[in-house]
Amino acid sequence: KQRNVNEPEFLQAVEEVAETVLPYIVKNDIYYGKNILLRMVEPERVVTFRVCWVDDTGEIQVNRGYRIQMNSAIGPYKGGLRFHPSVNMSILKFLAFEQVFKNSLTTLPMGGGKGGSDFDPKGKSDNEIMRFCHAFMSELFRHIGHNTDVPAGDIGVGAREIGYLFGMYKKISNGFTGVLTGKGLSWGGSKIRPEATGYGTVYFAENMLNTKNDSIKGKNVVISGSGNVAQYAAEKVIQMGGKVLTLSDSSGYIYDSDGINTEKLKFVMHLKNEKRGRIKEYLNEYPNAKYTKGETPWKVPCDVALPCATQNELKVDDAKSLLNNGCICVSEGANMPSTNDAIKAFLNAKILFAPGKASNAGGVATSGLEMTQNSLRFNWTREEVDKKLKEIMGNIHDSCIEYGQEEDGYINYVKGANIAGFVKVADAMLAQGVV
Numbered sequence: 001k002q003r004n005v006n007e008p009e010f011l012q013a014v015e016e017v018a019e020t021v022l023p024y025i026v027k028n029d030i031y032y033g034k035n036i037l038l039r040m041v042e043p044e045r046v047v048t049f050r051v052c053w054v055d056d057t058g059e060i061q062v063n064r065g066y067r068i069q070m071n072s073a074i075g076p077y078k079g080g081l082r083f084h085p086s087v088n089m090s091i092l093k094f095l096a097f098e099q100v101f102k103n104s105l106t107t108l109p110m111g112g113g114k115g116g117s118d119f120d121p122k123g124k125s126d127n128e129i130m131r132f133c134h135a136f137m138s139e140l141f142r143h144i145g146h147n148t149d150v151p152a153g154d155i156g157v158g159a160r161e162i163g164y165l166f167g168m169y170k171k172i173s174n175g176f177t178g179v180l181t182g183k184g185l186s187w188g189g190s191k192i193r194p195e196a197t198g199y200g201t202v203y204f205a206e207n208m209l210n211t212k213n214d215s216i217k218g219k220n221v222v223i224s225g226s227g228n229v230a231q232y233a234a235e236k237v238i239q240m241g242g243k244v245l246t247l248s249d250s251s252g253y254i255y256d257s258d259g260i261n262t263e264k265l266k267f268v269m270h271l272k273n274e275k276r277g278r279i280k281e282y283l284n285e286y287p288n289a290k291y292t293k294g295e296t297p298w299k300v301p302c303d304v305a306l307p308c309a310t311q312n313e314l315k316v317d318d319a320k321s322l323l324n325n326g327c328i329c330v331s332e333g334a335n336m337p338s339t340n341d342a343i344k345a346f347l348n349a350k351i352l353f354a355p356g357k358a359s360n361a362g363g364v365a366t367s368g369l370e371m372t373q374n375s376l377r378f379n380w381t382r383e384e385v386d387k388k389l390k391e392i393m394g395n396i397h398d399s400c401i402e403y404g405q406e407e408d409g410y411i412n413y414v415k416g417a418n419i420a421g422f423v424k425v426a427d428a429m430l431a432q433g434v435v
């Protein structure tokens, strides 16, 4: 704690893991006394760098770039890049730490990392985005590589940004390699990668509901966010017969009591991805919906909640509202969207609760599949990738049961995900010695 005193998000993520993993270490001689967790919380390498670029008015802008290379015990560092003004060391270290466990859970050979910049893409022209991405990669390139560290997208980094980043990497490295994932389909991307995080979050919710002989079909579902993860979570819920009631962005949320159907979701995708508009503009097209400014959607009664926007967007009072309104299942699409107090409220109420490192692992798992396809110089079909994604989400669910089922039969997915993720990385670290 003393070493990371100004890093509240990082400490929060570590605390959540330590609460379940430390008792496990104490009970297991092979891990006890080896300071494994202490080693895991210290990044293997942290890089920060200056990113200078020229805006459309000719003014020189300066941003800060980062890459946290957290743990490479089981494979090359792997994890997204986030462009958002809130980006700092604490946020990226929490994301990188979570990524280590998540990547381990996928069963694919990927270590954990995360990076990004405090650059704010909102309101920037396409040319400004391109100049920034090129400037960012002109330094990042020397720290990454398809066998070393393979970044992907995250908040503020989608297909457009990955394209510009890849273009610069290819130029200065003089090679076409799978150094980034989330690439376009015609230049090395994998089918289903854009959909994978959202789809996976819903597959995981379905797996959880199946343990109660229940399913998504016919459920009222509240979703936060309206970016990549939220859009495809909504698409999958609709496909599986659920009713999507809300979507949001950082300005507020929309509530459509008739349900956001395929046609309405198409409008949202165009609004957010092409027009780069705000979610309140939904009402221009569908005036029966309601817009609530400055709030999150957790007071809307629902059966299933999918937080898909950002960290700490669901606080303990929100958890209580959801529980009071009869919510039975929460599957996190975002990283650490629930505060630790909110998680405790869900666990105490013994509802189905999946932490992001398990339920949103479908994105990075499909990135892993993209890396495999790049190495093979081969493309799997949409059906093949979706099938593998479903299998991986099912395997993660099984691992959570193996390590998280309690004596009364309740499945504590937080405990299950943390311990299952820990074991594989810890075993590799022990085998490789003190390095």
Ligand code: NDP
Pocket (backbone or CB within 6 Å): 153, 154, 155, 156, 157, 158, 197, 225, 226, 227, 228, 229, 230, 248, 249, 250, 251, 308, 309, 310, 311, 313, 333, 334, 335, 360, 361, 363, 364
């Ligand atoms: P996008 O940038 O596509 O969308 C982010 C969404 O969250 C937007 O609706 C955005 O609203 C909203 N949001 C961002 N910051 C805030 C904030 N401070 N308060 C309220 N709302 C906010 O990102 P993604 O959909 O890719 O990522 C969403 C979450 O999922 C993140 O936690 C990310 O780490 C996680 N994740 C993403 C993966 C992926 O494959 N993309 C993989 C695994 C996890 P606005 O437009 O107003 O900013």
